[in-house]
Amino acid sequence: xxxxxxxxxxxxxxxxxxxxxxxxxxxxxxxxxxxxxxxxxxxxxxxxxxxxxxxxxxxxxxxxxxxxxxxxxxxxxxxxxxxxxxxxxxxxxxxxxxxxxxxxxxxxxxxxxxxxxxxxxxxxxxxxxxxxxxxxxxxxxxxxxxxxxxxxxxxxxxxxxxxxxxxxxxxxxxxxxxxxxxxxxxxxxxxxxxxxxxxxxxxxxxxxxxxxxxxxxxxxxxxxxxxxxxxxxxxxxxxxxxxxxxxxxxxxxxxxxxxxxxxxxxxxxxxxxxxxxxxxxxxxxxxxxxxxxxxxxxxxxxxxxxxxxxxxxxxxxxxxxxxxxxxxxxxxxxxxxxxxxxxxxxxxxxxxxxxxxxxxxxxxxxxxxxxxxxxxxxxxxxxxxxxxxxxxxxxxxxxxxxxxxxxxxxxxxxxxxxxxxxxxxxxxxxxxxxxxxxxxxxxxxxxxxxxxxxxxxxxxxxxxxxxxxxxxxxxxxxxxxxxxxxxxxxxxxxxxxxxxxxxxxxxxxx
Amino acid sequence: xxxxxxxxxxxxxxxxxxxxxxxxxxxxxxxxxxxxxxxxxxxxxxxxxxxxxxxxxxxxxxxxxxxxxxxxxxxxxxxxxxxxxxxxxxxxxxxxxxxxxxxxxxxxxxxxxxxxxxxxxxxxxxxxxxx
Numbered sequence: 001x002x003x004x005x006x007x008x009x010x011x012x013x014x015x016x017x018x019x020x021x022x023x024x025x026x027x028x029x030x031x032x033x034x035x036x037x038x039x040x041x042x043x044x045x046x047x048x049x050x051x052x053x054x055x056x057x058x059x060x061x062x063x064x065x066x067x068x069x070x071x072x073x074x075x076x077x078x079x080x081x082x083x084x085x086x087x088x089x090x091x092x093x094x095x096x097x098x099x100x101x102x103x104x105x106x107x108x109x110x111x112x113x114x115x116x117x118x119x120x121x122x123x124x125x126x127x128x129x130x131x132x133x134x135x136x137x138x139x140x141x142x143x144x145x146x147x148x149x150x151x152x153x154x155x156x157x158x159x160x161x162x163x164x165x166x167x168x169x170x171x172x173x174x175x176x177x178x179x180x181x182x183x184x185x186x187x188x189x190x191x192x193x194x195x196x197x198x199x200x201x202x203x204x205x206x207x208x209x210x211x212x213x214x215x216x217x218x219x220x221x222x223x224x225x226x227x228x229x230x231x232x233x234x235x236x237x238x239x240x241x242x243x244x245x246x247x248x249x250x251x252x253x254x255x256x257x258x259x260x261x262x263x264x265x266x267x268x269x270x271x272x273x274x275x276x277x278x279x280x281x282x283x284x285x286x287x288x289x290x291x292x293x294x295x296x297x298x299x300x301x302x303x304x305x306x307x308x309x310x311x312x313x314x315x316x317x318x319x320x321x322x323x324x325x326x327x328x329x330x331x332x333x334x335x336x337x338x339x340x341x342x343x344x345x346x347x348x349x350x351x352x353x354x355x356x357x358x359x360x361x362x363x364x365x366x367x368x369x370x371x372x373x374x375x376x377x378x379x380x381x382x383x384x385x386x387x388x389x390x391x392x393x394x395x396x397x398x399x400x401x402x403x404x405x406x407x408x409x410x411x412x413x414x415x416x417x418x419x420x421x422x423x424x425x426x427x428x429x430x431x432x433x434x435x436x437x438x439x440x441x442x443x444x445x446x447x448x449x450x451x452x453x454x455x456x457x458x459x460x461x462x463x464x465x466x467x468x469x470x471x472x473x474x475x476x477x478x479x480x481x482x483x484x485x486x487x488x489x490x491x492x493x494x495x496x497x498x499x500x501x502x503x504x505x506x507x508x509x510x
Numbered sequence: 511x512x513x514x515x516x517x518x519x520x521x522x523x524x525x526x527x528x529x530x531x532x533x534x535x536x537x538x539x540x541x542x543x544x545x546x547x548x549x550x551x552x553x554x555x556x557x558x559x560x561x562x563x564x565x566x567x568x569x570x571x572x573x574x575x576x577x578x579x580x581x582x583x584x585x586x587x588x589x590x591x592x593x594x595x596x597x598x599x600x601x602x603x604x605x606x607x608x609x610x611x612x613x614x615x616x617x618x619x620x621x622x623x624x625x626x627x628x629x630x631x632x633x634x635x636x637x638x639x640x641x
Contacts, residue, residue, distance in 0.1 A: 015638055023594070026622040032556055042515075042556055043620040058632075069516045069556075089622070 027090040031055075032070070034082055037231045038276040039073040041088050047071060050130060052091040057081050061088070062095055062233075065277050072277045074233045076111060095130070097241045098123040099248035104192060107209055107223040110237040115225060116209075127244040129237065133299035140305040142339075145370040146257065146314050149185030149427020150178065152357045152420045155379035155437055156386075157342055160370025161191075161255055162303025162312035166334055168319045168326065169344030173356050175318045177424050178342065179259040180208060181355075182316065184215050185427035186257060192249045193221040194258040196242035199235045199265030202227045215425065228265075235269035243300050246313045250302070253309030258301065262318035263294055267330045284329045291333045298337050340364035353421060359386055372479040375430060378437045382416065385441065389413025408446075415445045418453040431475035432461055435489065444493050452504040459504075463496045515553040518545060519560030563619060572598050577605045577615040579626070591616055594623045 029043030039061060044053070053061045053073055059082065065072030075082065097112040102122030107115045114121055142160035159165045167175045183193045195212075197205045205225050212218045222245055226238035239260045246256040260266070267290055274287035282288050294317075301315035317338065319331050324346065326335065335341055340363045349356035368376070392409055396402060402410070419440045422428065428436070436457055439445060448456045464471055471492065474485055481489075497505075513521075518541070525537045545551060566573050572595065576587050591600055594616055607615075612627035624630075 012638065016634065023623055023625060025594075026624060028617065028620055028622040033552065042559075045620040068514045069560075070514075087617075087622070 027092075029053075029071070029088045029090070031082060031084055031086045031088060034075075034079065034084065035276055036272075037075045037079050037233055038273060039075055039079070039082060039088075040070055041073055042070055044071055044088060044090055047090045050094055052093050052095055054089045054091055055082055056087045056089075060091075064273070065279075074236070074273060075231070076233055076237070077231075079231070094128050095237070096126040096128045097244050098125070099127045099245050100125050103222045103245055104220060105218045105222075107205075107225060108241075109230075110224060110226050110234050110241040112241065125248070127248055129240045129244055130296075131244065131247065131300065133296065134302045134304060134308075138302070138304055138308055140303050140310070142303050142312075142366045142370050144255075144303075144312070145367075145372055145375075145430075146182075146191070146255075147185055147189075147427075147430050148178070148182040149429070150181055150355055151422055151428055151433050151436065152355055152359065153178070153342060154371075154430060154433055155375065155420075156359050156383045157340065157357070157362045157364040158367035158371040158375070159314065159316075159364060160303075160367045161314050162301065163340070163364070163366055163370070164298045164301050164315040164317065164338040165364060165367070166317050166319060166338040166341040167344070168321060168331060168335070168341050169356070170321050170324055170346045173344035173346055173349045174354060174424075175320070175344055176204075176208070176261055178344070178355055179261060179316055179318060180211065181425065181427050182257065183212065183217050183221060183259070184425060186220065187215075187217065189255075191220065191255045191257050192246070193217070194242045194246050194256060195221060195223045196238050196258065196260050197223065197225040197227065198238050198260065198262060199226065199228050199269060200261065202229060211425070232269040232272040235266060236273055239263070239266055239297050243297060243313075247300060250304060250311035250313040251309065253304075253311045255311060256313040258313060258315050260297075260315065260317040262320050263334055264318075264320045264330055267293065286329055290330065291337075294330075294334055295337050298334075339366045353417070354424070355422060359383055360390070372430060372475075374434045374475050374478075374480045375437075377480075378434050378441065382437060382441060385409075386413060386416055389416070411446060412440075412443060414450045415448070415453050416440050418450050419445075419457060421454065429472075429476075431472040434475050434481070435461075435464065435471065438486075438489065439493060444490070447497075447505050449504060449506055456500065456504045459500055460493065460496050463499075464492060467495075468492045513548070513550075515550075515556040516560055518550070518553065519557045519564060522557065523561050523564045566601060570599050571601050572618055573603065574600045575603045575605055575617045577607045577610060577617070577626075579606070579608050579610050579612050581606075582614065587614065590614060590625065 027045060027047065029041040031039050031041050033040035047063055049063055049066055051063045053063060055061065059075060059077040061073040061075045063071050064074050098121055100123040106118065106121065109115050142162045144161040146159045146161045147154055148159060153159065167178055169175050183195065186193055195208065205227060209223055212221055224238055224242040226234040242258055246258045249256040267286060270290065270293055271286050275281060275285065279287045298315055298317060301313045303312040304310055317334060319334050321328065321331055343358045343361040344356045345358045348358060389409060392406055393413065396410060419436060445453055468488065471485065471489055475481060522541045526534055529537060545554065563573065574591055576591065587602065591602060610626035610628045613625045615626050616623045
């Protein structure tokens with residue numbers, strides 16, 4: 001300890017002795033108006049848009065509006081001590097955040113300051129907060145899968161590395177749960193996850209961090225948090241800060257996953273800032289550039305070409321709708337920017353169908369190319385089968401006299417629906433998903449009672465793990481299956497069925 | 511039509527320059543009435559500052575504020591101002607600010623030369639922090 005103290009003192013002595021006080025010319029201005037985190041200032045000649053400034057009390061800000069003889073500044077910190085007439089100094093630099101491996105496992109504010117009390121950050125590099133998205137020639141089409149561990153998503157709405165997939169739904173439909181499950185499933189996948197909390201409650205963020213810690217997911221996760229109690233400026237900056245942190249890994253040829261939870265609150269924070277800056281309000285009082293606000297952010301998620309290291313950044317933005325209205329301004333904007341959406345429905349959630357994904361409205365525009373062959377083969381007819389089932393189910397409510405084919409379709413659909421139910425924080429590896437879907441779609445569950453599908457499948461997975469582990473290994477390594485594999489699986493399922501609890505099965509009438 | 515602070519200041523200064531001093535109160539009253547009608551009273555401090563700047567600029571004079579923690583002789587102040595603003599006719603305003611600890615700060619409308627102890631300590635702190 002004494003040794004370390006000596007080094008620190010030596011360092012300070014050296015820095016002070018080498019310090020030369022040079023007189024530098026500073027560009028200054030003066031505060032003429034302050035309202036709710038936004039300052040109007042005069043002076044500041046030659047200041048640029050998005051340039052950092054510093055108030056006399058040490059608080060920093062960023063220039064947003066440039067008007068004749070005046071500029072609008074967003075305060076990045078405590079603004080109650082800023083008064084009219086206070087001097088502002090232009091710093092001549094753009095906003096930036098620390099980046100690097102040292103950020104992993106930390107909880108940070110949008111300016112990159114630690115919020116977790118674990119000491120200073122181990123980072124020497126900085127990235128600008130606003131960067132131009134990679135161009136057409138720098139990109140490659142999405143082709144590697146990003147497994148979420150959620151059966152409904154990986155089978156029917158697959159996500160690829162570098163994709164932007166929107167998670168949309170009303171409040172309390174499990175949007176964050178889908179995102180957190182996806183983070184949990186990246187364990188051992190060499191993907192750095194970034195969770196950006198925008199305008200969330202402090203206790204919700206604390207719960208998420210503790211859940212990630214408990215699952216060991218903080219070992220590969222960065223949390224950027226701007227909570228509801230913080231200034232609108234922080235909420236506005238949080239996604240850009242998280243994006244820059246993710247870009248560092250993408251530029252290094254690694255894979256990153258970023259979750260923006262949620263962009264509705266981000267748009268609200270931007271509306272707040274814009275209205276105080278007196279920018280003309282448009283639809284729903286959002287400013288005219290609210291589309292660009294999100295498009296420039298989401299375009300930064302990409303799959304880079306091999307020349308640039310083949311890194312990727314996958315984005316899962318979240319949008320909260322009001323009363324299921326996806327035609328509101330911000331949801332339609334983000335739907336049009338992203339490569340598909342996962343639509344969560346309150347009705348399904350309340351029926352106990354979780355994750356409450358509406359497979360009819362959910363779509364992945366590019367993820368299909370990233371799905372592993374085995375999954376593509378096994379899940380090919382799943383979406384169609386489920387859609388047919390829902391249609392038949394509605395029709396079957398009006399009559400009881402059904403033909404055998406319809407009855408069979410309904411039985412299959414009910415079992416598929418049951419199989420797709422999944423509890424929170426329990427992601428399923430892809431090889432297990434393939435087997436489960438194969439078993440269900442090939443009607444190997446037709447003798448199992450609907451309510452017993454889950455325990456039957458759990459038992460089957462355990463049985464395969466203990467007695468035929470190579471069925472998993474083959475899918476994991478070959479990413480495909482052949483006829484021998486199919487035959488073996490069928491015999492294993494039959495073996496398990498003969499030993500399984502007989503209460504799982506429908507009693508056959510003699 | 512909406513006007514900016516500099517447009518009001520320019521118009522006010524031009525009107526005042528065009529009439530004898532005896533008519534200034536009347537001109538200023540009309541100007542204030544116009545600014546109030548336009549709902550731009552919040553720009554008034556800025557307009558007054560700009561009028562003052564315009565007047566000094568027309569005389570080729572730059573207004574300089576020199577801030578110090580203690581009383582410093584005028585010749586020392588003048589020497590420092592000459593150092594940072596050579597060949598400029600200046601009108602020096604003195605301000606006392608104990609928070610700068612020592613030294614002086616020289617300020618024009620949009621530039622500052624910080625020769626204060628507080629400024630040097632801040633720079634040193636930033637240097638240590640960034641290392």
